[in-house]
Amino acid sequence: MIKLHGFALSNYYNKVKFVLLEYGIAFEEVVDRLPLDAALLAHSPAGKVPFLETEHGFLCESAVIVEYLNARFPERGIFPADPWQAAKERELIAFVETHLELEARELYSAAFFGGKVSDEIKATAQERLRRYIASFSRLAKFAPYVAGERFGVADAAVFVSLPLVAMTTQRIYDEDYVAAAGIDWKSYMKRVGERPAAQRVIADRKAWIEANS
Numbered sequence: 042m043i044k045l046h047g048f049a050l051s052n053y054y055n056k057v058k059f060v061l062l063e064y065g066i067a068f069e070e071v072v073d074r075l076p077l078d079a080a081l082l083a084h085s086p087a088g089k090v091p092f093l094e095t096e097h098g099f100l101c102e103s104a105v106i107v108e109y110l111n112a113r114f115p116e117r118g119i120f121p122a123d124p125w126q127a128a129k130e131r132e133l134i135a136f137v138e139t140h141l142e143l144e145a146r147e148l149y150s151a152a153f154f155g156g157k158v159s160d161e162i163k164a165t166a167q168e169r170l171r172r173y174i175a176s177f178s179r180l181a182k183f184a185p186y187v188a189g190e191r192f193g194v195a196d197a198a199v200f201v202s203l204p205l206v207a208m209t210t211q212r213i214y215d216e217d218y219v220a221a222a223g224i225d226w227k228s229y230m231k232r233v234g235e236r237p238a239a240q241r242v243i244a245d246r247k248a249w250i251e252a253n254s
């Protein structure tokens with residue numbers, strides 16, 4: 042059986058877990074904490090989670106893992122069969138992960154873990170976050186799901202990352218740039234959070250935080 046390695050605080054881990062649960066793919070979870078030890082670096086070369094263990098070997102990078110799951114379990118319909126709709130889901134995933142999450146991630150240590158980041162990094166990230174959050178608000182539909190009427194795999198990516206982006210800007214710049222761009226992300230989180238797969242992800246994350254604080 043497929044094994045998902047990582048831990049329940051990681052948004053990228055939770056994205057893959059959400060996809061596995063949502064699309065009914067059987068898996069086991071293996072808790073691997075950071076920093077990964079030398080043996081695990083052979084399986085996740087950058088020392089990051091999540092990574093997947095299969096009968097063929099190990100696979101890292103959450104976007105690649107989701108693509109692998111889509112190709113391996115085509116009957117589950119992770120991406121829509123229509124090439125255009127599938128590309129639009131991928132566009133949203135690339136957007137939220139490359140332009141929003143990765144930029145906000147520069148600030149996580151200061152926003153959430155009592156660390157410090159330089160004013161220079163804050164200023165650079167601020168400019169990019171403003172630009173790309175505004176861009177994302179033009180691309181994303183939230184009608185009511187991120188790509189339109191139906192829940193899709195892009196929602197799993199947005200669900201785990203968009204709140205972090207919003208909370209980061211609130212904490213670092215004293216303004217929720219996501220809400221300021223007209224995205225009612227709290228209502229969206231509530232809607233997606235009603236799905237059983239999302240509820241399990243949230244509950245496990247909460248349990249992880251309680252057990253590790």
Ligand SMILES: N[C@@H](CCC(=O)N[C@@H](CS)C(=O)NCC(=O)O)C(=O)O
Nearest residue numbers: 051052053088089090091102103104
């Ligand atoms: N591009 C990677 C990013 C994964 C990632 O950054 N995971 C974080 C946890 S949320 C991590 O393992 N960080 C450890 C590090 O950067 O050393 C993916 O999509 O899987």
